[in-house]
Amino acid sequence: MNLFDSFKDPELCRSVLDKIRSELRGELRFMEVCGTHTVSIFRSGIRSLLPDSVKHLSGPGCPVCVTHDREVAAFLELAARDDVIVATFGDLMRVPGPDRATLKAAQAEGARVRIVYSPFDALQLAVNNPTEKVVFLGVGFETTAPTVAATVRMAAEQGVSNFSVLSFHKLVPPALQALVDDDELRVQAFLLPGHVSTIIGIEPYRFLAEERNLPAVVGGFEPLDILQALLLFVRQHNDGAPAVVNNYKRAVADAGNPKAVSVMHEVFTTGDALWRGIGTIPDSGLSFSESFRAFDAREVFSLDLPDVRELPGCRCGDVLKGKIRPDQCPLFKKACTPASPVGPCMVSTEGSCAAYYKYQL
Numbered sequence: 171m172n173l174f175d176s177f178k179d180p181e182l183c184r185s186v187l188d189k190i191r192s193e194l195r196g197e198l199r200f201m202e203v204c205g206t207h208t209v210s211i212f213r214s215g216i217r218s219l220l221p222d223s224v225k226h227l228s229g230p231g232c233p234v235c236v237t238h239d240r241e242v243a244a245f246l247e248l249a250a251r252d253d254v255i256v257a258t259f260g261d262l263m264r265v266p267g268p269d270r271a272t273l274k275a276a277q278a279e280g281a282r283v284r285i286v287y288s289p290f291d292a293l294q295l296a297v298n299n300p301t302e303k304v305v306f307l308g309v310g311f312e313t314t315a316p317t318v319a320a321t322v323r324m325a326a327e328q329g330v331s332n333f334s335v336l337s338f339h340k341l342v343p344p345a346l347q348a349l350v351d352d353d354e355l356r357v358q359a360f361l362l363p364g365h366v367s368t369i370i371g372i373e374p375y376r377f378l379a380e381e382r383n384l385p386a387v388v389g390g391f392e393p394l395d396i397l398q399a400l401l402l403f404v405r406q407h408n409d410g411a412p413a414v415v416n417n418y419k420r421a422v423a424d425a426g427n428p429k430a431v432s433v434m435h436e437v438f439t440t441g442d443a444l445w446r447g448i449g450t451i452p453d454s455g456l457s458f459s460e461s462f463r464a465f466d467a468r469e470v471f472s473l474d475l476p477d478v479r480e481l482p483g484c485r486c487g488d489v490l491k492g493k494i495r496p497d498q499c500p501l502f503k504k505a506c507t508p509a510s511p512v513g514p515c516m517v518s519t520e521g522s523c524a525a526y527y528k529y530q531l
Contacts, residue, residue: 177392186397204363205232205520212529227492234518238444240475242267249281257292258307289321296333308337316430319437336467343374344454359385359403371426379412447487486513496526
């Protein structure tokens with residue numbers, strides 16, 4: 171058996187699951203904050219195998235889902251301009267904004283919206299169209315922000331003046347702080363995001379154990395990875411000895427990727443950011459540093475975030491905070507389906523509602 175296959179081996183998974191069942195004392199409520207973990211937990215059937223005393227909460231780990239209504243409105247405002255080509259990842263195309271308008275609908279009506287597979291593709295689009303203004307929609311966590319930052323630095327080095335980025339990147343640790351400050355959630359442990367942790371390492375999560383007495387484990391995405399993280403939760407919970415543990419060492423270094431963090435902080439600086447369902451979280455977003463303001467689309471186009479009303483009936487925000495299950499939203503599987511989504515949690519393949527719809531029911 172090779173290393174990769176071992177993390178899917180049914181016998182190994184069953185052994186760890188038996189240990190969880192036999193060792194757990196009391197209830198354990200854990201939250202994952204990564205869209206890939208969300209999908210992996212549902213797809214593998216882990217939820218149905220866990221004892222009733224283990225409660226899984228799905229948190230704000232989907233970058234498209236946490237993008238705020240006002241930010242989506244800004245995307246649409248840019249797309250409506252005749253002098254702009256909007257470059258975006260494909261998962262933003264169907265995220266609904268005011269009156270359920272989307273970038274996909276805007277494109278169908280003539281807006282120049284282009285799907286790209288990396289921010290470097292967006293920069294090349296600007297190079298190939300020197301008389302046009304190209305704006306890349308910067309959405310994502312610490313996983314994607316360094317690549318966007320490297321692209322901006324490349325644009326500066328090459329003197330590409332018709333390229334800019336609308337940065338709505340968000341940072342995970344401040345969101346975790348906001349979640350633990352919410353007494354209604356009663357989260358007892360966090361399954362930390364593997365992809366984000368490859369960039370930032372484990373140090374930014376230390377406050378969870380040292381200040382909040384909460385176990386936290388960086389885990390991989392295979393069934394055995396997730397079950398091993400749960401067993402670590404159980405043992406820390408039983409022993410009253412919370413710690414931040416890197417259980418994904420085959421991909422995550424404890425120190426993360428210092429070079430990626432360095433370029434991210436060279437181009438961006440931290441500031442307040444809007445999160446769907448949570449509101450403003452201090453120092454949880456990335457805006458442009460002084461040296462790279464020429465590439466800030468908000469300044470280039472004098473953009474303000476429009477005031478918009480929330481999507482009627484959609485409870486995506488409460489799903490993102492782990493306060494309700496997707497099927498407790500009144501629109502779930504009725505007005506809101508993957509074919510006709512009302513909220514972004516049903517749009518993204520990493521969204522809790524989409525995963526629940528596909529794998530749970």
